[in-house]
Amino acid sequence: MIMLLSATAWKRLPDVPDERGFAGSFAGVSGGSLIVAGGTHFIDKMPWEGGTKLWYDTVYALDKPDGEWRPLGKLPKPNGYGVSITTxxxxxxxxxxxxxxxxxxxxxxxxxxxxxxxxxKPCAFMSGCLLDGVIYVAGGIETPTATAAMGTFWSLDLKQPNAAWQELPPCPGKPRILACMAGAEGAVHLFSGAALSAGPDGKPLREWLKDAWRYLPSKGWEKLPDMPRVSVAAPNPAPVIDSKIFVIGGDDGALVNFEPKSKHPGFPRSILTFDVKTQEWSQAGEVPFSLVTTNAVIWKDQVVVPGGEARPGVRSPQVWAAPLK
Structure with a gap:
């Protein structure tokens, strides 16, 4: 049995050392330590009350699962909602x-x-993954006020010493933000996300997507079966175990207009599994947390989800981990 499908397999690691926690942080592994860097939270009021979102440049490291987080310098500037790639x-x-x-x-x-x-181009709210030593980045928005997502698909070959970013054919689906990506079995997989358009007030409106695609470097894009449900801003890059991609939670958009917002129950906790070989979706297992706009990090034979957004506007310092097998 793949352990992360069982809610009881997930255990708490030490909380990120900020009582509010962060959404949109960068996270990964460096020097054998788990890293969480940057991100955002609200400190005065919730967003629907006119609260101000603050961006951070703090970097924290956890050297062992039962250790304590330690400061590890700062990012060059406050930053959030980019892509984290562990190599x-x-x-x-x-x-x-x-x-x-x-x-x-x-x-x-x-x-x-x-x-x-x-x-x-400048880019945030995109998704990315690593496949065979090549970084792939898809979608996102160019400016904070953009009302349309970028249809871009870029690659950077880390195996080439003087490599530059390459512009690849874009996904045939709608341009999107906050998709879920994974590199598996020689292909880049792109799932869900949200398309954007301008609303009557000029602010972006989201269209919730559940389509699925894969990109084969030798062939280009292919359509895959649609997902069982929408899964926007699920932890990225999605973990891959035994030729299966695991999409953990994510926002399905069902409660986007939920009121009162202060009583929002959180995001879906079910795990969607895509079998790369059979190209079939299944919905099996769940997690004991509700966290989006965060990362999934493979660290010390565990899948780790460090913090994120627990419900609209509310961050969490909780760090959860489950054994790979």
Whole structure:
């Protein structure tokens, strides 16, 4: 049995050392330690009360599952809602932004001597994954006030010393933000997310998507069976175990207009599984937490979900982990 499908297999690790927690943080593994960096939360009021979202540059490290978080410097600037990629050489931070700007920056966390080329355009709220030493990044928005998602699909080959970002054919589906991505069995997989359009007030409206796609570097894009449900902002990149991709929770949009917002019950806790070989979806298992706009990190033979948004506007410092097998 794959352990993470059982709610009882998930255990709490030490909380991120901020009582409110963060959404949109970067997270991964560097030097053998679990890293959580940047992100946002509200400190005065909730967003529906006119609260102000604050961006952070703090970096924390956890050296062992029963240890204590320690400060590990700061990001170059406050940042959130970009892409985190863990490689054997460390953690790569890609794009993101703050309240007024989105970034093109791409860098190895804590390794100033290793430079990486910037993104072709500023980008946040995108998704990304690693496949065979190549980073892939899809979608997102170019500015904080954008009312349309980017249809971009970029790659960076880490195996090439002087590589530059390549613009690849975009996904044939609608441009989107907050999709779920995974690299598995020689293909990039792209699931769900939200398309954007301008509402009557000029603010972005979301269209909730449950389509699924894969990109084969040798062939291009192929349509996959639709997901059983929408899963926006599920932990990324989605973990892959035994040729199966696990989409953990995510926002299905069913309660987007729930009132009162202060009583929102949280996001779906079910786990969707995509079998890469049979190309079949199943819904089996659940998690004991409700966390979106966060990461799924493989660390010390566990899948770790460090913090995130527990319900609209509310962050969580909780860190959850389940054995890979």
């Amino acid at each position: 054997p050489e460390g953690l790569i931070i890609i794009g993101g932004g703050n309240a007024t700007d989105h970034y093109t920056d791409v860098f190895w966390l804590g390794q100033d001597d290793k430079k990486l080329p910037p993104l072709p």
